[in-house]
Amino acid sequence: MTARLALLAPLAYLAIFFLYPLGAIFERAFIQGEGGFAGFGTILGDSYYLGRIWFTTWQAAASTALTLAVGLPMAYLFARHDFPGKSVLKAVSTVPFIMPTIVVAMGFVALLGREGLANTVLMAVFGLDDPVIRLANSIWIILLAHAFYNYAIFVRIVSAFWSNVAPQLEESAAMLGAGRVRTFWHVTLPVLLPAIASSAALTFTFCFTSFGVVLVLGGPQFATLEVAVYELTAKLLRLELASALAIIQMVFTYLFLLVYTRLQQSTSVQINLAPQEATARRPKRASDMVLVAAMIAMLLVVLSPLWALVERALSTSDGYSLRYFGSLFENVRGDVFYLPLPSIISNSLEFAVLTTAIALTVGAAAAYYISRPGRRGASIADALLMMPLGVSAVIMGFGFLVAFNRDPVDLRATSTILVIAHTLVAYPFVIRSVLPAMRGMPQQFREAASVMGASPVRAFYHVELPILTPALIVGATFAFAVSMGEFGASLLLVRPESTTMPVAIYRMIAQPGAENLGRALAMSTVLMLVVAAVFAGIERFRYRNAGGF
Amino acid sequence: MALLEVSNVTKRFGDGFSLKRVSLSAERGDIVCLLGPSGCGKTTLLRLIAGLESPDDGTITFDGRDLDRVPSRDRGFGLMFQDLALFPHMDVSGNVSFGLRMQRRAQEEVSARVNTLLRLVGLEDFRQRKIHELSGGERQRVALARSLAGEPRLLMLDEPLGALDRALRETLQAQVRAILKALGQTAIYVTHDRDEAYAMADTMVIMEGGEVVQAGTPEELYNAPRSEMVARSMGIRNVLRGQRAGEDEHATHLLTEVGLVAGVLQGGDLRPAGDALAFVDERRIEVGARTQASASATQRVTLVDGTVESRRFHSGELEVVVRAGTGRLTCVTKPTDDVPAAGDEVTVAIPFDAVRIVAAEREGITSAADALG
Structure with a gap:
């Protein structure tokens, strides 16, 4: 009974703030468009939009392949080896995934752009007059940024699975006469395949709906569907075409997510699982040490966009200084909509805190319902509540614009709309973080507490809540990071006085000139540090309380 | 009236019965063992008594009070x-003190009680240990201390030693019983392990398929099991099923699957040609080379011909399984040179007084036959 009540809030949220705007998009596309399906006709008959569909697909495939190539060796290292500093290295390697897309994009501008760190160094070292790296506005910089952004989640999923696969599987293959290569090919790889495939499907979906990275790094000839929807909405004001294109993109995304869900289910089939400590070994042979050294070097390279970002933000026309940072506090261009840095940061923090609170409530309530054993509706509710994950943020923002633009719910003029949109993006992450902990909670804990005289409320407070706390913190962290970095929906929904950090950064680089780029880099650095600080604090908190379960 | 009375309790899950009109009672200070295969309803019964489930039918009273509306806490x-x-x-002390804190006992009392209990289970230096730092046996003892902390009026233990290896289990059985007896604790102990039940029980309750099959002291059940299932649960290996074929002044004769066997009828009535069970003491039957001996009647021994199916050495003795008729007999004997080997044709000598005969409940037919008189 209480579990049903718990489901009410998430479902109401989903219905009002997701399904209703989605309906509005469908209404635009099918009813308001000239001649019913006209929007679809225009798009499917236009070689530009067909080209966008094709480009979006193959860049996602190429990005996924690159992610795999970087992630697989690293997953092996984390799964099968134990070495000093492993936990630090592991934490550092996940940094890209928690970074806002706009920070990642700016990091690549700072590293590989025309005036980027790499070119500056190369020109200085070899005495060249022209930049050698010409990746700016090329497909390569997009692929690299996607790999950078996604390898962390790939490594997390695959190495977690890998470390639970008992080495005895490989050892018995060796006993049966298989060499190292054949053991990997015939035993290890097939066992890992579901984990690899499911994380690849997830990576593919993320790259397919990529927005910030493509918008900042790509330039007009590299627009993905997501960028095309944004341009149709914000620049060309062709809402019926945007709606049709959004629906096409949604169909693709849900297909990919379906594949992901199927594959993920097969990873939960336990294959001779062993505790993690038992499967890792300390590096003994020289080749292992080389491997570790190579991995550390690789991490330095992999994280290079982030330190390039800091370096470029500090490097001004008159040497290293904090000038760009200082200028964030001044209205340099005499802009009417200018907001000083503290206001922008406080906007972002305010939205993030509100988003975290709502997403945690909605997500935890949903997870509570889904985790109760023997609920027939649980998997349906799960799938339904995960739907926002399959709709890109730009389309969601677009849906809000067309749905909440009239009475009774005209939210365009409020900043509440941003919190609502951020929550919609964030709460699926909360569900996914909290659900395993709730599912893993033995019913006996509550019963044991009850037999010992605890009321249901006290049993929850003293037993279940403390055990769930680490998972709730992880969920809250995700919600916070998502809100801090949210770009696609914000770009469409933000009002001048409610500008967030990612939107402010984009507005700055949209203006020409080294000065504006410098300020954008400085602002990106600030955003990166804020997010990193939150995560660092939470990691410490987690380690102190994680105990051993 | 006993301290705990469970009367005609029925519980259904889904389509099937989990418990069918189960009754049992426990006297103050007794350890009652529920023994039965997994899935027989032992755990469900415990959960009903604990108040974690409620019965569909029947009553549970404790100290004369109906527990129907009393929540588990x-x-x-x-x-x-x-x-x-x-x-x-x-940590360990957090777990042990949980119930006392829920009862809002005073801080000093909680602390003193935790000390007492940890001393009782031999873990006084483990107060600050985390649960994951404990060995299996230590965890078991913490759980016991925790369940005893609130001075429960009734303690229930659900296969508490199930996950441990044999040697540790045997040590802990003795310790647990000693602790419970020292406290005069009334307890219900669930297990599927016969040796554990023997080690723990004042009273045994044998369950099968959601029903109580037979209850009594271990001796009573061993000496007079009412069904083959109970006999096997009590560890009797030679259970023969047969019909009464006649009797003389020394013995009752039964036609069984190994042939005609003579034994002593235990109490009760046995109708002519009525169904009966014979329990043959495996240590008192002898296996020897096939003989034509005819002295059976005077020596009060039944002779059965058969073939040795297997011979195995176990704990200083030999276990010889003989196939006779359509049944089997197991004999346990000192290992000597003349113990026959597998495949040998043998004669088994069964003394009359090594065979206990009881009237059998013929499943399903009993009541109809009773009704017909």
Whole structure:
């Protein structure tokens, strides 16, 4: 009974703030468009939009392949080896995934752009007059940024699975006469395949709906569907075409997510699982040490966009200084909509805190319902509540614009709309973080507490809540990071006085000139540090309380 | 009236019965063992008594009071779960003191009681240990201390030693019984392990398929099992099923699957040609080379011809399984040179007084036959 009540809030949220705007998009596309399906006709008959569909697909495939190539060796290292500093290295390697897309994009501008760190160094070292790296506005910089952004989640999923696969599987293959290569090919790889495939499907979906990275790094000839929807909405004001294109993109995304869900289910089939400590070994042979050294070097390279970002933000026309940072506090261009840095940061923090609170409530309530054993509706509710994950943020923002633009719910003029949109993006992450902990909670804990005289409320407070706390913190962290970095929906929904950090950064680089780029880099650095600080604090908190379960 | 009375309790899950009109009672200070195969309803019965489930029918009373509307937290019972359910986020003393804190006892009292209990289970230096730092046996003892902490009026233990290896289990059985007896604790102990039940029980309750099959002291059940299932549960290996074929002044004769066997009828009536069970003491039958001996009647021995099926050495003795007629007899004997080997044709000598005969409940037909008189 209480579990049903718990489901009410998430479902109401989903219905009002997701399904209703989605309906509005469908209404635009099918009813308001000239001649019913006209929007679809225009798009499917236009070689530009067909080209966008094709480009979006193959860049996602190429990005996924690159992610795999970087992630697989690293997953092996984390799964099968134990070495000093492993936990630090592991934490550092996940940094890209928690970074806002706009920070990642700016990091690549700072590293590989025309005036980027790499070119500056190369020109200085070899005495060249022209930049050698010409990746700016090329497909390569997009692929690299996607790999950078996604390898962390790939490594997390695959190495977690890998470390639970008992080495005895490989050892018995060796006993049966298989060499190292054949053991990997015939035993290890097939066992890992579901984990690899499911994380690849997830990576593919993320790259397919990529927005910030493509918008900042790509330039007009590299627009993905997501960028095309944004341009149709914000620049060309062709809402019926945007709606049709959004629906096409949604169909693709849900297909990919379906594949992901199927594959993920097969990873939960336990294959001779062993505790993690038992499967890792300390590096003994020289080749292992080389491997570790190579991995550390690789991490330095992999994280290079982030330190390039800091370096470029500090490097001004008159040497290293904090000038760009200082200028964030001044209205340099005499802009009417200018907001000083503290206001922008406080906007972002305010939205993030509100988003975290709502997403945690909605997500935890949903997870509570889904985790109760023997609920027939649980998997349906799960799938339904995960739907926002399959709709890109730009389309969601677009849906809000067309749905909440009239009475009774005209939210365009409020900043509440941003919190609502951020929550919609964030709460699926909360569900996914909290659900395993709730599912893993033995019913006996509550019963044991009850037999010992605890009321249901006290049993929850003293037993279940403390055990769930680490998972709730992880969920809250995700919600916070998502809100801090949210770009696609914000770009469409933000009002001048409610500008967030990612939107402010984009507005700055949209203006020409080294000065504006410098300020954008400085602002990106600030955003990166804020997010990193939150995560660092939470990691410490987690380690102190994680105990051993 | 006994301290705990369970009367005609029925519980259904889904389509099937989990418990069918189960009754049992426990006297103050007794350890009652529920023994039966997994899935027979033992755990369900415990959960009903604990108040974690409510019965569909029947009553449970404690100390003369009906527990029907009493929630589990107000029953004042203790329950040691099969997988212990120790709280992973608390240390040993946090777990042991949990119930006392829920009862809002004074801080000094809680602390003193935790010390007493940890001393009782031999873990006084483990107060600050985390649960994951304990060995299996230590966890078991923490769980026992925790379930005893609130001075439960009734303690229930659900296969508490199930996950441990044999040697540790045997040590802990003795310790647990000693602790419970020292406290005069009334307890219900669930197990599927016969040796454990023998080690723990004042009273045994044998369950099968959601029903209580027979209850009594271990001696009573061993000496007079009412069914083959009970006999096997009590560890009797030679159970023969047969019909009464006649009797003389020394013995009752039974036609069984190994042939005609003579034995002593235990109490009760046995109708002519009525169904009966014969329990043959495996240590008192002898296996020898095939003989034509005819002295059986005077020596009060039944002779059965058969073939040795297997011979195995176990704990200083030989176990010889002989196939006779359509049945089998197991003999346990000192290992000597003349013990026959597998495949040998043998004669088994069964003394009359090594065979106990009881009237059998013929499943399903008993009541109809009774009705017909």
